[in-house]
Amino acid sequence: MNVAKRHAFVTGAGTGIGKAIALALAAKGMHVTLAGRRNAPLAEVKELISGAGGVAYVLDGFDVTDAAVVGQGIGWAIETAGEISILVNCAGEAPSAPFEKTETELWNRVLGINLTGTFLVTHAALASIRLAGNGRIINIASTAGLTGYAYVSAYCAAKHGVIGLTRSLALELARSDVTVNAVCPGFTDTPLLDNAVETISGKTGRSHDEARASLARANPQGRLVMPREVADTVLWLASEKSSAITGQAIPVAGGEVMGG
Structure with a gap:
C-alpha cells in the first residue's frame, strides 16, 4: 500500500473532527x-495542508443530501485526484429538541445529513474505491449511535442508522479488499459541541463553562475528547494494519460506552 499515492475524500472537512x-x-x-x-x-484547511507540504483539493458547495451534487462532486474529485482509496463520511449536524417538539422538518433534515448523506456519498464513491484497491470506508458516527441521549432523538436515530449501514456494507464487501468501519466519538471539543453548550446554557441558565463541564462528566475520564484523538483512530483504520478490521463501531469516548 503506497500511502503517498492514495486519495482520501473527506466530507465535513472544514471544521472540527x-x-x-x-x-x-x-x-x-x-x-x-x-x-x-x-x-x-475548506480553503483554510487547504492552506494548512499546503503550508506543511501536503496536497489538498477544495470541493465546496458539496451538499451530501443532494444526489446530483454528490455524483458531480465525486466525479470531479476522481478526475482531479484519481480513484478514491479512502472515504471518510464526516458531514453531520446535531440540533437538539425534546421529542414532542421535534418537527418532521427537523427529523428529515437530521436524517438527511447524517444518514442519507452517508449513503449517497458512499454509493457514488464505491466503484472508485473498489478500483483503487485496499479501500477504506470510514463513517464518523457517534456514541449516540451506540446508546441513547435525551433531546437528540433524530440524531440518535440517524447515527444508529449509520452503524447499521456500516455493518451491512461491511458484510457485502467482506470478500473484497474494502473494509467498512464506524468511529464513534463521545462529546468532542468541536464547534458542534459549542452549539450544544450554547443551547444548554440558554435553557438552564448555567454558564458556558458549567455546561461544558456537564458534558465532560459523561466521559469516565472526566474530559472532552479531542478531535485529533478521533483522527488518530481514523488513521489506523485507513492503514494496512487494520485490514482484518471491518464492520466495527469503535467508541472514542474514554470508556463512556463499552461493548460486550
Whole structure:
C-alpha cells in the first residue's frame, strides 16, 4: 500500500473532527479532497495542508443530501485526484429538541445529513474505491449511535442508522479488499459541541463553562475528547494494519460506552 499515492475524500472537512482527519491524512502523505458546503473553512484547511507540504483539493458547495451534487462532486474529485482509496463520511449536524417538539422538518433534515448523506456519498464513491484497491470506508458516527441521549432523538436515530449501514456494507464487501468501519466519538471539543453548550446554557441558565463541564462528566475520564484523538483512530483504520478490521463501531469516548 503506497500511502503517498492514495486519495482520501473527506466530507465535513472544514471544521472540527473532519478538519482534524483531513490534516492527519495529509500529514501521512495522502492527497485529500476537502468536501463541504462552505469555501472559506475548506480553503483554510487547504492552506494548512499546503503550508506543511501536503496536497489538498477544495470541493465546496458539496451538499451530501443532494444526489446530483454528490455524483458531480465525486466525479470531479476522481478526475482531479484519481480513484478514491479512502472515504471518510464526516458531514453531520446535531440540533437538539425534546421529542414532542421535534418537527418532521427537523427529523428529515437530521436524517438527511447524517444518514442519507452517508449513503449517497458512499454509493457514488464505491466503484472508485473498489478500483483503487485496499479501500477504506470510514463513517464518523457517534456514541449516540451506540446508546441513547435525551433531546437528540433524530440524531440518535440517524447515527444508529449509520452503524447499521456500516455493518451491512461491511458484510457485502467482506470478500473484497474494502473494509467498512464506524468511529464513534463521545462529546468532542468541536464547534458542534459549542452549539450544544450554547443551547444548554440558554435553557438552564448555567454558564458556558458549567455546561461544558456537564458534558465532560459523561466521559469516565472526566474530559472532552479531542478531535485529533478521533483522527488518530481514523488513521489506523485507513492503514494496512487494520485490514482484518471491518464492520466495527469503535467508541472514542474514554470508556463512556463499552461493548460486550
